[in-house]
Amino acid sequence: MHTTIDVTGTSGISYAQTLRGSLLPAPDKATEHLSRRFPTTSWSLIATAGRDASASADALGALCTAYWMPVYAFIRRKRYSPEESEDLSQAFFARMLEHGTLLEARRERGRFRSFLLASVTHFLANEWDRSQTRKRGGDYTTLPFDFESGEEKYHREPYHELTPEVLFARQWATALLDRVLGGVSDEYARRGRGAQFEILKAFLTGDQDRGEYRKVAEELGMSDAAVRTAVHRLRHRYGELLRLEIAATVVDAEEVDDEIRFLLAALGRA
DSSP: OOOOOOSSOOSSOOHHHHHHHHTSOOOHHHHHHHHHHGGGSHHHHHHTGGGOHHHHHHHHHHHHHHSOHHHHHHHHHTTOOHHHHHHHHHHHHHHHHHHTSGGGOOGGGOOHHHHHHHHHHHHHHTTTTHHHHTSTTOSSOOOOOOHHHHHHHHHHSOGGGSOHHHHHHHHHHHHHHHHHHHHHHHHHHHTTOHHHHHHHTHHHHTOSOGGGHHHHHHHHTOOHHHHHHHHHHHHHHHHHHHHHHHHTTOSSGGGHHHHHHHHHHHHHOO
16 A cells, blocks of 8 residues: 655654665665675666576566556656556556566666666657557556556646656655565564554654654553664664665665665655
């Protein structure tokens, strides 16, 4: 489910504050860990497709599934109807997956976000098989995208005030942060702490002000100090997973901090 992101609120810790905290230099051990893990991330696999085409194709499929919404929103903002946007999105991603469009990517092509935007722009400009995409159930592989939910998300944005490119950036940032929050949620659930996470996540999303620590402590049957420690650990883990998720969309580990800055700027636009 889509998470409403508070980037301007003063209560609690907002996503923007969490992101700013993630901009701080990482401890040496964390940096080394990211560097060791980095070669196996999704976009770096695609960008070096010649080494393992099968793994690259799997990585591409995972990235497309994770980040289809910004493409759909971009196409909608180009003044296509919901039905046309759904068909064009399906055709765009099917073309990439079936014909290996992105497997031709190389390091100089940059970040997956930038490559995806350039690719869909080129796709629309050349009106690739548009006559086919307008036929419901055209000759292409359909992908399991929740377009009904995507249309709802599209209308939550002040889309009439945004260019397609800015809307793409905002939706990209939202999709990435939702994936990170979902990853933390899954970790807590596996440890049998799902209910605790549902309460503590308010300190991440900005829905809880700091004066509520005592109330949360009573609800969880914990001391005030224990809640503060739990929140600190939650924020720390969120920051770790944020950096790893971003690493899956860039080629070089050194680009992670720049991408966090991009997320802040994208979420700050209206």
